[in-house]
Amino acid sequence: MSSTTPRRRSLWADRPLALRIASVGVIGLLGTLVVGTVGIARMADQADRATELRVEGVTAVAEIGALETGIQQVMTTATADLWVPGDVPGLHEGYLAGVEQVGAGIVAGQEGLVTEQSRAVGDRLVAGWEAYVAAQDEALAAKAAGNLEQAGTIYEQRQAPAIVEINEAMGDLRGMVLANADLAVAAAQSAYETGRAVVIIVVVITGALSLGLAWFVGRGIARPVGEVVRVLDAVADGDLTQEITVHSRDEIGQMADSLRTAQTSLRGILSGVAEASQTIAAASEELSASGSQVSAGSAETSAQAGVVAA
Numbered sequence: 483m484s485s486t487t488p489r490r491r492s493l494w495a496d497r498p499l500a501l502r503i504a505s506v507g508v509i510g511l512l513g514t515l516v517v518g519t520v521g522i523a524r525m526a527d528q529a530d531r532a533t534e535l536r537v538e539g540v541t542a543v544a545e546i547g548a549l550e551t552g553i554q555q556v557m558t559t560a561t562a563d564l565w566v567p568g569d570v571p572g573l574h575e576g577y578l579a580g581v582e583q584v585g586a587g588i589v590a591g592q593e594g595l596v597t598e599q600s601r602a603v604g605d606r607l608v609a610g611w612e613a614y615v616a617a618q619d620e621a622l623a624a625k626a627a628g629n630l631e632q633a634g635t636i637y638e639q640r641q642a643p644a645i646v647e648i649n650e651a652m653g654d655l656r657g658m659v660l661a662n663a664d665l666a667v668a669a670a671q672s673a674y675e676t677g678r679a680v681v682i683i684v685v686v687i688t689g690a691l692s693l694g695l696a697w698f699v700g701r702g703i704a705r706p707v708g709e710v711v712r713v714l715d716a717v718a719d720g721d722l723t724q725e726i727t728v729h730s731r732d733e734i735g736q737m738a739d740s741l742r743t744a745q746t747s748l749r750g751i752l753s754g755v756a757e758a759s760q761t762i763a764a765a766s767e768e769l770s771a772s773g774s775q776v777s778a779g780s781a782e783t784s785a786q787a788g789v790v791a792a
Contacts, residue, residue, distance in 0.1 A: 509695050513688025520684055527673065538666070542659045549587050550652055553611075556580035557645065560618050564625060564633060574622075581615055591655075603654045610647030617641040706734040713741060722749050 559577040566573070588604075588611055595604045617640035624633040706728040716724040722745050728738035 505695065505699070509688075509692050513684070513692060516684055516688065520680055527677070542662070543656075545587075545591065546652065546656055546659060549584070549591060552580065552584045552587060553648060553652070556584050557614075564618065564621050564637070577618075585611070585615075600655070600658055603651055603658065606647060607651035607655070610644045610651055614641055614644035614648060617644060703734065706730060706738065710734065710738055710741060713745075717741075717745065717748070722752070 556577065559573065559580055562570070563573050563577045588608055592601075592604045592608070595601045617636050621633040621636040621641065624630070624636060709726060709728050713724045713726045716722075726738050726742055726745075728735055730738075
């Protein structure tokens with residue numbers, strides 16, 4: 483009878499089958515939770531970013547619109563202050579207040595210009611505004627001196643070009659805001675693509691892990707079951723010499739232990755039967771020899787009796 487060395491105990495192989503099978507489902511569930519959590523987090527980030535972009539875009543457009551409105555109001559007041567005859571109460575004061583307010587708005591807008599191109603446009607706006615205000619002051623001085631012709635010349639030669647420069651700069655700023663909005667949309671799209679890629683990668687990894695674990699669990703179950711079936715087939719053919727090599731502590735290992743015990747019991751029974759058969763055969767031979775002796779003795783007695791009778 484061959485002997486085998488018991489296999490080293492395995493923490494995984496000794497676990498119950500139900501636990502090992504359930505672990506596959508647990509891994510799949512955890513993977514789903516991870517995918518869901520990552521996906522939700524990415525979508526939340528994208529939603530927050532989209533909200534920020536909308537707020538930034540609306541704010542920028544509103545600021546440009548407010549600045550343009552302020553500039554137009556100042557220019558309207560300046561035109562009235564320059565060409566309306568006489569001294570209209572509060573008109574010049576309104577112009578000065580508007581100049582101060584628009585100037586503060588332009589300075590504040592300069593702080594939000596971060597790119598070199600936008601700062602260059604901002605510098606053009608500042609230069610155009612300063613040229614316009616300086617020309618208006620000179621034109622008002624000419625008006626005060628009674629020289630309306632000189633005031634008109636200043637307006638045509640200096641204020642009108644400044645107005646054109648201001649309008650062009652504001653148009654360029656508006657275009658930059660729209661361009662930045664396009665870039666923001668592209669960034670949001672990129673973030674969405676990244677989030678989708680992350681979700682897909684996590685799904686693939688989770689699926690691969692689940693399949694690998696399922697294969698590992700299936701192999702861990704199929705191999706010992708096949709070993710038990712092999713030994714059972716041998717027993718069915720009358721071969722009790724086959725050794726089962728399954729030594730785990732799970733249900734299959736318990737079944738293998740029971741089969742191993744059954745093999746030992748069958749070997750003992752068959753050994754006892756063989757010994758009994760040998761004993762019976764020896765007794766039968768002794769009985770046969772005794773019968774032969776009795777028969778020989780009977781024949782001799784009969785012969786002796788015949789002699790006496792004669």
